[in-house]
Amino acid sequence: MIEIKINNKLVKAEEGTTVLKAAETLGIKIPAMCYLDKTNHPSCMVCIVKDNKSGDLFPSCAMPVKPGMDIICNDEEVIEARKEALELLLSDHTGDCEAPCRISCPAFMDIPKMNRFIADNKFDEALKLVKEDIALPLILGYICSAPCEGACRRKQVDNPVSICILKRFVADVDIKNESAYLPKKKTKTGKKVAVIGSGPAGLTCAFHILKEGHNCTIFEKNDEPGGSLLNVPESELPNNALKNEIDIIKQFGVKFELNTEIKPEGFEKKLKKQFDAVIIATGDIKKSNVKEFNIESGDKGINTIEGTYATNIDRIFACGSVIRPHKLAIRALAQGKDAAYSVNSFLAGNKPQETKRLFNSRFGKLTNSEIEEYKKEAIPDNRIEPAQGKLMGFGKEDAIQEAKRCLRCDCRKPKSCKLRIYADEYVANQKKYSFGERKEITKYLQHKEVVYEPEKCIKCGLCIEITSSEKELTGLTYIGRGFTVKVDIPFNKELSEALTSAAQKCVEACPTGALAFKKGE
Numbered sequence: 001m002i003e004i005k006i007n008n009k010l011v012k013a014e015e016g017t018t019v020l021k022a023a024e025t026l027g028i029k030i031p032a033m034c035y036l037d038k039t040n041h042p043s044c045m046v047c048i049v050k051d052n053k054s055g056d057l058f059p060s061c062a063m064p065v066k067p068g069m070d071i072i073c074n075d076e077e078v079i080e081a082r083k084e085a086l087e088l089l090l091s092d093h094t095g096d097c098e099a100p101c102r103i104s105c106p107a108f109m110d111i112p113k114m115n116r117f118i119a120d121n122k123f124d125e126a127l128k129l130v131k132e133d134i135a136l137p138l139i140l141g142y143i144c145s146a147p148c149e150g151a152c153r154r155k156q157v158d159n160p161v162s163i164c165i166l167k168r169f170v171a172d173v174d175i176k177n178e179s180a181y182l183p184k185k186k187t188k189t190g191k192k193v194a195v196i197g198s199g200p201a202g203l204t205c206a207f208h209i210l211k212e213g214h215n216c217t218i219f220e221k222n223d224e225p226g227g228s229l230l231n232v233p234e235s236e237l238p239n240n241a242l243k244n245e246i247d248i249i250k251q252f253g254v255k256f257e258l259n260t261e262i263k264p265e266g267f268e269k270k271l272k273k274q275f276d277a278v279i280i281a282t283g284d285i286k287k288s289n290v291k292e293f294n295i296e297s298g299d300k301g302i303n304t305i306e307g308t309y310a311t312n313i314d315r316i317f318a319c320g321s322v323i324r325p326h327k328l329a330i331r332a333l334a335q336g337k338d339a340a341y342s343v344n345s346f347l348a349g350n351k352p353q354e355t356k357r358l359f360n361s362r363f364g365k366l367t368n369s370e371i372e373e374y375k376k377e378a379i380p381d382n383r384i385e386p387a388q389g390k391l392m393g394f395g396k397e398d399a400i401q402e403a404k405r406c407l408r409c410d411c412r413k414p415k416s417c418k419l420r421i422y423a424d425e426y427v428a429n430q431k432k433y434s435f436g437e438r439k440e441i442t443k444y445l446q447h448k449e450v451v452y453e454p455e456k457c458i459k460c461g462l463c464i465e466i467t468s469s470e471k472e473l474t475g476l477t478y479i480g481r482g483f484t485v486k487v488d489i490p491f492n493k494e495l496s497e498a499l500t501s502a503a504q505k506c507v508e509a510c511p512t513g514a515l516a517f518k519k520g521e
Contacts, residue, residue: 004069005052017446019060019071020047028073031082031425031460033089033418033511034460044086044458044511046422047072055083057208078397089419090361091433094455095258095442095513097360097420099410101163104151106334108357109133111148111521112410118166118403127181134167135207136200136333138175138245139229141168141393142237144330153409156366157375159383161405165390169399171245176416180248186213188486191347194219194275196262199227201320202281203246204336205343208252209279212344217275221261227284228321229329233389264292272315277343280311280318281336284325293432300324307354309339310346316357317352358414363438373443374407381405412451414517419458419512448493449517456514457487463506463515472504487514 001012006023013022023030032047043059050057052070057078057229061494072078101111110129117126123518130137144164152160174181191214195202199219209216218225225246250256253458262271272280280295280302295311295318296303302318304310309317319339320332338355345353366374384402386393394402411417423430459478467475474497479488489498499506507515 001336002067003064004065004067004071006069006071007073007301010517012066017065018050019063019065019069022065023049023060023071023073030060030073031418031422032061033422033458034462036462036509044089044460046082046089047122047319048078048081048085048405050075051079054410058473079426082422083428086419086423086426086428087430087432089458090423090428090430091435092439093361093419093430093512094363094439095411095453096362097358097411097414097417098407100151100153100362101148101161102410103360103362104147106147106328106331107133107337108334109148110407112406114170115161115163115166115406116520117173118170118399119406121400123170123173123180124223128175128183130167130170131183132182132305133337134333135168135204135249135337136245138171139200139237140330140333141165141171142241142436143229143232144392145183145252145328147328147330150327152365152403153374153407154378156371157407162383162394162402165393166399166403169394172393173396175244175248179252182248182252183211185211185253189213191215192274193275193343194216194271195281196271196278197217197227197281197283197320197322198225198246198256199229199281199283199284199320199332201322201332201336201339202227202279203249203254204333205279205281205319205340207252208337208340209247209343210253212340212347214276214344214347217257217259218254219260221259223259225256225258238391244281257360267293275315276347277315277317279309279339279343280316280322281320281339283321305352308336308352310340310342310352315346359420359428361420361423361430362440367440370441373441374409376443376445377408378406379404411456411512411513412518412520413513415521417512444489445518447499447503447518450495451516451521452495452498453514453516454486454488456512458512458514459487460511461487462509462511463487463502466505466509467498467502470505472498472500472502474498475502476506 003012003172009026011022011026020030029049034044043062047060048057049060050072052072099112114126114129141164146164148163149160154160193209193214193216195206196217198218206218301323304318309319311318315338319335326332341355342352384398439455441455463476474490474493476487476498477490478485
């Protein structure tokens, strides 16, 4: 056994053990993208560590332990070197972690996945997915201004996918089944939250508070809930749609106190003493008396700590148009969701928290050749317009066909891609080493289960070693030299011929979304 020191801790390891594996025995996690046991491959340098004696940096995945080693894994120089290695990899990486439609949705709904569920006639699964982020899918399906459709890549082909009507379709199917889907709640916490106002922000906030296992009461000064939604004309939002969706919120467990205007004297006695947190969602600042509650306010709305929705008063939060007037209902809804996240953090004994998004690689508009690549995964039909008009929406068959127009431009491995995970952890800058024209995306779709996108490949060589060890007839190989080298299929063969028995192992070993199952994660 060889004894070495890692981060000032002694550890013994067998001869031939890498520094990376020795660190793991101490519970020290070193990032590694290209490492796989019993393989030889180029190092991506993300697993870099430092020799404390010489100051030299080296890849821990390729260096065997030596007697007397003194290794540093996490000082400023090491962290900066790993970040730089990631930025170099990102400079040669072309692909979106998330589809533009999802990024442009203030509530960050997984739109591409919803489309795929609908296209596969899995409407229940589609609704469950939607309800993770959208508390009022039926209402928004009527009145949302659809920033997601403005960002849809299908616009470059003909017209964007009818995302809002599809979202409304799955919510409407649920209501017509007369057994509304209610998300599973977390274990009851016994905490009580008050929400003032029952507009889109208040209803949404209450919905997500309930999902976290807390109790929630909405106080509304009018005799019916809905807030600003009640002002939307019947020709844009049918009254029965509004009523049905609010009924679902009631079924989920929200308690409504109608005809109850919260005044300064009741704020302290009724709310702060009886509830563990209070969320103000009263809409336009001109209609509320926050100054009387000693809550800081500016000319346009209540002042909150940026991103957390916490006010200057302990346990008091605010969201929606009471902070800043919003013309888009989806923005008020998104704030209600994020405010609930912050309140949940606070109720768990932590500080109010801002909702964080993972690192997102993005590459901009599609070129003409890329449009043709993306069209391979979608039907060629132009946008389907509802036969009985927009207000009536889609029937089942039209919804399925419209969903099939989605170009599938999100990554298939958004949760497991190590490049994304580490880029987020080390706050990498994707553009730092990006010069000149980017690579154009191509898709190898001939395989029944697997898709290969070479422009997402970091050339780690793991798939080459795996196909070789599995004795694939052609397998994968490096083609080209220097900056032009890429992993490809030799002899002009197809992906289905290169990956037969080794397909699953290659997908699981691939550190990015370059090799992925067609069905995705």
